């Protein structure tokens with residue numbers, strides 16, 4: 001009895017000491033960690049998944065923060081209050097607006113393809129190459145860069161301080177898109193500084209053409225005149241990178257007539273999105289939206305006369 005009491009007391013003292021030491025070290029540890037962690041962003045800037053033998057890596061170029069969602073992300077006249085209420089209901093940023101940029105690397109085992117390249121530069125963007133390194137790829141590993149369309153947030157990552165970033169890669173884009181931008185009499189700076197210096201490096205393709213084995217182009221015009229999305233056949237699962245043909249991950253799906261301020265041809269883009277979303281549902285595509293909420297991977301579901309985006313289940317491996 002005495003022995004039990006003594007043991008209990010000894011254990012209690014030991015336990016109490018250990019607990020208070022643990023508590024002290026934990027609180028010190030947590031404080032120090034919390035201070036360190038405050039400067040470290042969530043995640044490592046990439047999201048990797050596999051389908052069959054094909055590896056997909058969504059690479060964040062970072063986020064731009066500022067301005068308002070409207071009118072750029074919902075430009076239909078007189079509809080901004082309604083759109084704004086929808087974003088608020090889903091907790092999506094309105095002001096300041098937060099924009100995502102989701103280029104995608106596809107490693108087929110034979111080719112390593114980068115679909116779009118990000119904004120390049122900036123304080124909070126231009127992270128594609130750094131995040132690619134986190135995922136184990138170097139710019140030299142990329143053998144093909146495919147450009148969905150020539151807006152600055154898709155092409156500027158091709159260049160850094162006047163030098164080409166993906167020097168080992170063939171560059172491919174749509175013929176109509178390329179001709180539209182390079183044929184302008186007064187092209188904007190992002191065309192003059194990026195597309196024009198690289199114009200002889202580009203191979204031009206059209207709707208349905210193969211980019212590399214397993215990847216083909218799908219004409220999705222309206223956002224820009226010759227916009228091409230990319231369909232990847234990964235052993236029974238088709239994956240489509242929409243580029244900007246998917247628009248906004250809530251508004252473009254919930255409101256079939258919705259268009260963006262950046263959409264060049266409003267009527268055409270509405271038709272293109274309806275066709276694209278119908279096909280995504282019918283063919284059970286896994287889709288990726290360049291500006292969708294990170295990492296922008298999911299499926300399209302039909303909802304009444306419209307659609308909704310169902311994010312893919314996040315896995316760590």
Ligand SMILES: [Zn+2]
Nearest residue numbers: 151153244290
């Ligand atoms: Zn864009």
